[in-house]
Amino acid sequence: MAGEERSQQARVEVMDGSGLKTAFASGVAWLGNNKSLVDSLNVFPVPDGDTGTNMYLTVSSALKEAQKSNSNDIGVVADAISLGALMGARGNSGVIFSQLMRGFAKRLQGMKTAGPTDIAAAFVEAANMAYKAVIKPVEGTILTVARMTARGCVQAGRQHADVVGVLEEGLRQGQITLERTPEMLPTLKEAGVVDAGGKGFLIFLEGFVGALKGEPAFEPGELPQERPAGVAAAAAASSAPAARASVAVTPEARSAREHIEFKYCTEFIVKGAHLDPDAIKAAVLGAVEGDSALIVGNSQAVKVHIHTNSPGKVLETCLVYGSLHEIDINNMEDQHEEFEAKAGSAAEAGVVGGDPAGDGSGSSGAGQGTAAEAQERPRKPLGVVAVAAGDGFGEILRSLGVDVVVTGGQTMNPSIQDIAEAAKAANADNVIVLPNNSNVLLTAGKASEVPDTSDIRIGVVPTKTVPQGVAALLALNPSLSMEENIERMTEVAGKVKTGEVTYAVRDSSFNGWVIKEGDTIGLFDGDLRAVGESRHQVVEELMAAMYSENDEVATVFYGADVTEEEANDIVARLQEAYPNLEFEVCYGGQPLYYYLISLE
């Protein structure tokens, strides 16, 4: 057993608040180092939500919250982590992680320190909480991995392992389970990968345990940029092994955290004909100093994300390869301040309630930013928030009665906090959220748990695509109650068929199709139904797969990457092939997806 290998090391009998912070920080850093590996495990060959990045952003937010806590009680720190994870949660895996942390914190509530069996019990509670949060739990995902990890922890605890031994056994059983996820989930097996969320969770846990063991791999020098303070503390602690789990964060470490070495978060997409993401990555990293570089894509589009002090140089460098789109440069010092301000008030509210996902006891947290401005106007009874990417969709949704459009979708999953902010800005007593993407469903569902939305009732119509969201909006009736509207909107949304035309980000096979990177692919309600080189051909095949005799109206929303002429041309041909359908062409402006087609 893992515990025996380190029998000569000092046993770690208890973990306190500082110890938890230290270990958590190491987990965050280790996940940050490996997040692109997790991203690469996404199952569908579409430019999908980035599981690794989403989880990393979630745990980073949790860490920032933890580091604000001055308490050395493990219960208080765990609470802070739970709140931070909830506020920063992005994507499905991030939301599930936030619920794991919620369960973890629940078990440790009120405790100053935790022993091995407490830690094991907290992992069990974490898994239970996550299962409860997911409407239809699916085995072979992060849920299964977390549950089996908890089982490992409990077994080791029964055999009197110390804290490290408990976690190591959990990690070991988690790994075994992860390897088995392809057997549990056929889509994973076909894609030849293990579950991305489960992998991310275990990478985090590896970092967590590594810090407790003082392993060299988790020394500060080996850690990625954006090094969190707790890691520095862990390194300092390694010279005194017996006390390593309880070293406080030093003032030096704290100021290091607040210093941002590379100020400008620079993000854009390069589009061109024969792009080589690796060449662009090498060129960017050769041209500027920076960190958090994430440069990925395919031969037609490469997403560049880097923190640097020379954003201009990055743009210049990439201009050689193709045209630049969706350029977004932010000064992170500003963002940091904003975050501090927001998180500060939310943290207070959360601590008062004692339960960050609480029931309203955490008070309103009003008086901040847009929400404060909004509250000067009288609130209306019912507001709507919708998530969508693309300027065209933004306008369409607003024209159909959406108060606030949150930018996001397949690749940019908004956080719980983003949705909560939008709900506040909608300035209504009741707010209906249309997630419009399956990766955002869970996030939307948790927005009501953010403490300062406690005076808003938030309901979700579980739309998985923007066309479903559009259909749902048509059924919106401001005179009815939120519950009646949600029922009607959900019913209507379920009757719409959605077709998506995009491109494959890598070679793969799926549903028996052989797909080459860069191929145009057509999905019908999420299932791959057409593959080809020409968009015309893929749209026509996809339409053939979607069409049934009862259909009456087809709407083709064209994306940012195709011209109006092409869209009109494609629709003219479809109209010939389907003379009984009413067609409408609309500019959606969505990234990555050439066309979204709704059929009803």
Add this chain to the structure above:
Amino acid sequence: MGRIALVTDSTSDIRKSVAQDKGIIIIPLTVHFGDESYLDGVEIDSKEFFRKLRAASVMPKTSQPSPADFIRVYESLLTDYDHIFSIHISTKMSGTLQSASIAANTIGSSKIEVIDSENVSLGLGLIVMAAAEAIDKGLSVEDIRKVVEHAKANYGLYFTLDTLEYLQKNGRIGKATAFIGSLLSVKPILTVRNGEIDAVERVRGASRVYPRILELMHEAIPEGQEIDLIVLHADDEPRGEQWLADVKSRFNVRNSWLVECGPIVGTHAGPGTMSVAWRPVSELLK
């Protein structure tokens, strides 16, 4: 028990022949095309109105009857009748009821009972037809009042328009403003609630409006319930016939009427209007 008279206005879209048959007196509103004015149902009918509307370069306008119009009618009725029920278009849509009330107060007779239907067009027509039947049956003033209240409280109504433009331009859009300005082509389904136009939902594609209205009716009407029904069309009789026959085949319909959208309602709703309204049959009428 004395004789009871029934008065309404031309926004009820009750057919002339039906009104004559039931002894319902209809006070006309006026529709104006530029400088030309026409008394609704007297000097212009539905077909003529829509023909003019298609040719018109300016939007028509409408005006309510004057109190004097009501005084004339009420005074002549009071010589032969002991009680007058005067049921009119919602005060939130027209000043017609205002004129009627002034007339009643001017005359100062307690025999004139002015009622706000909180409805319009076939919705108003449905209430007036219930009152007519109650009078015909020889019910007391009190029971007739009950029948009217029952109809006001239990009606159902859906209508659709080609465009919300007319309602908006004429300031009659009510609570349906939320449906204005869609970038997608959609057809609105609307109703009348609390005396004004209210939004129900929007559907994509004209062909899907009627099936959806049927679904909504099935949700609203208990299985087997006996109803009275009115279907309204705007210069599209075949479609009106089709709706009427189809609804009758699906529900337990007692009395039914097919009506045309008159000039006043047509001015505010525009072409392409279709509507269906129903109410359960009051126990007092069985």
